[in-house]
Amino acid sequence: xxxxxxxxxxxxxxxxxxxxxxxxxxxxxxxxxxxxxxxxxxxxxxxxxxxxxxxxxxxxxxxxxxxxxxxxxxxxxxxxxxxxxxxxxxxxxxxxxxxxxxxxxxxxxxxxxxxxxxxxxxxxxxxxxxxxxxxxxxxxxxxx
Amino acid sequence: xxxxxxxxxxxxxxxxxxxxxxxxxxxxxxxxxxxxxxxxxxxxxxxxxxxxxxxxxxxxxxxxxxxxxxxxxxxxxxxxxxxxxxxxxxxxxxxxxxxxxxxxxxxxxxxxxxxxxxxxxxxxxxxxxxxxxxxxxxxxxxxx
DNA sequence: ACCATATCATTAGATGTCGAACGATTCGAC
DNA sequence: GTCGAATCGTTCGACATCTAATGATATGGT
Numbered sequence: 001x002x003x004x005x006x007x008x009x010x011x012x013x014x015x016x017x018x019x020x021x022x023x024x025x026x027x028x029x030x031x032x033x034x035x036x037x038x039x040x041x042x043x044x045x046x047x048x049x050x051x052x053x054x055x056x057x058x059x060x061x062x063x064x065x066x067x068x069x070x071x072x073x074x075x076x077x078x079x080x081x082x083x084x085x086x087x088x089x090x091x092x093x094x095x096x097x098x099x100x101x102x103x104x105x106x107x108x109x110x111x112x113x114x115x116x117x118x119x120x121x122x123x124x125x126x127x128x129x130x131x132x133x134x135x136x137x138x139x140x141x142x143x144x
Numbered sequence: 145x146x147x148x149x150x151x152x153x154x155x156x157x158x159x160x161x162x163x164x165x166x167x168x169x170x171x172x173x174x175x176x177x178x179x180x181x182x183x184x185x186x187x188x189x190x191x192x193x194x195x196x197x198x199x200x201x202x203x204x205x206x207x208x209x210x211x212x213x214x215x216x217x218x219x220x221x222x223x224x225x226x227x228x229x230x231x232x233x234x235x236x237x238x239x240x241x242x243x244x245x246x247x248x249x250x251x252x253x254x255x256x257x258x259x260x261x262x263x264x265x266x267x268x269x270x271x272x273x274x275x276x277x278x279x280x281x282x283x284x285x286x287x288x
Numbered sequence: 289a290c291c292a293t294a295t296c297a298t299t300a301g302a303t304g305t306c307g308a309a310c311g312a313t314t315c316g317a318c
Numbered sequence: 319g320t321c322g323a324a325t326c327g328t329t330c331g332a333c334a335t336c337t338a339a340t341g342a343t344a345t346g347g348t
Contacts, residue, residue, distance in 0.1 A: 008258045010164050012274055015204060016281040017161030020154050023284045036304070052327065060159060065305055067328055089313045089326040114152045120283040125276060130156055132265070132273045137160040139264040140167045180334070197296065209335055211298055233296040233343045 013136075020117065027113050033106045036061070036069050037078075041103040042110075044079075044095055051090040078102060157280075164261065171257050177250045180205070180213050181222075185247040186254075188223075188239055195234040222246060 025035055039059045049055040056066040070093065073079050078099035081091040095103065118126050169179055183203045193199040200210040214237065217223050222243035225235040239247065262270050 007274070008254065009261045009270060009274065010168055010257060012277050012281075013157075013161050014165055016277045017157050018204065019281050019285045021158055024154055034303090051325095053325085060162070061304090062306060063327065064307080064329080068304075071328095087314075087326085091327070110152065113154060117153045117280065117284070120279060121276070126153060128272065129276045129280070130151070130153065132269060132276070133156050133160045135264060136261065136273070137156075137163050140261070141163045178334090195296070205334090206336060207297065208299080208337080212334075215298095231296085231344075235297070 009136075024113055027109050028106060031105045031109050033102060033109070036065075037073060037102075038106045038110060040066070040069055040073065041078075041095070041099065041106060044093065044099075045103055049093075051084075052093065055093065073099070153280075168257055171253050172250060175249045175253050177246060177253070180209075181217060181246075182250045182254060184210070184213055184217065185222075185239070185243065185250060188237065188243075189247055193237075195228075196237065199237065217243070 021035070028034055028038055036059070040055070043049065043055060043058045047058050049058055052066055052070070053063060056063045059066065070079070070081065074081060076098075077096055079093055079095050081093055084090045084092050121129070165179065172178055172182055180203070184199070187193065187199060187202045191202050193202055196210055196214070197207055200207045203210065214223070214225065218225060220242075221240055223237055223239050225237055228234045228236050265273070
């Protein structure tokens with residue numbers, strides 16, 4: 001009786017992502033952050049998003065999930081939301097001083113973590129890995 | 145001002161895993177299953193686990209999470225739990241006929257999905273990807 | 289034999305995620 | 319201009335996951 005002879009690629013991928021994601025969470029938590037909060041902060045600082053829908057898309061989560069995090073971040077004093085005068089449907093999101101400070105700290109965490117991930121590999125290997133992952137994602141993501 | 149110049153490896157990994165995991169969920173749902181249910185079924189059929197703790201470890205989830213799924217699966221008539229006569233702390237888990245049937249169907253889904261993932265790559269490429277992912281996981285997972 | 293400790297599983301409460309339904313506002317066709 | 323459709327964000331209910339606390343049973347040291 002013959003099941004799945006080779007370890008399925010999807011399983012290996014999800015297990016690896018789980019382990020790495022977990023380590024990333026731990027690293028972020030040590031500086032008082034979380035992964036989704038870091039992703040929101042990074043996107044706000046590095047991309048011109050004009051509303052929450054674009055912000056959610058850039059982070060890679062749904063609008064409902066973003067609302068959830070923005071509520072918590074606003075409660076924590078990391079950002080403010082106010083309705084745009086030009087279009088009263090959209091909420092303009094802006095970082096507070098506290099938000100800026102947390103961003104700076106978490107950026108250090110993210111940089112260090114990325115170096116840690118790359119440390120066991122040659123530049124060629126990381127490039128190969130990035131290329132294969134990108135192709136894998138595209139092959140499932142894009143309608144082709 | 146210089147942030148994270150290259151796309152961070154962890155981000156690419158998590159995004160790829162999210163897309164592939166999502167597609168896997170859709171494929172499983174089309175046959176009336178879910179990813180965690182499939183993982184539980186596969187482990188029960190292919191590994192000798194003598195209690196739920198081992199089952200959870202083999203699947204890669206915590207005991208509490210496993211209890212959650214086993215409750216649902218038992219309610220759905222996919223398996224039965226009964227206390228071991230030898231050690232009344234442990235629950236012996238056994239698939240029902242319905243559980244066996246679902247396993248057979250989901251196995252087809254898993255095989256097809258794995259082929260789909262591999263279809264855009266040469267055997268050498270999939271081997272390289274598997275090797276790099278394994279090394280990446282080990283570098284973070286193992287105490288070294 | 290007894291009691292402290294370890295083991296196995298469940299329960300309780302939290303987080304992050306999603307889809308669907310819902311208000312509020314804007315846009316566009318007529 | 320008005321009213322139906324689209325857009326923006328929130329709310330609601332669901333699911334998978336985790337940690338910590340709890341209950342039930344077994345083990346071991348004295």
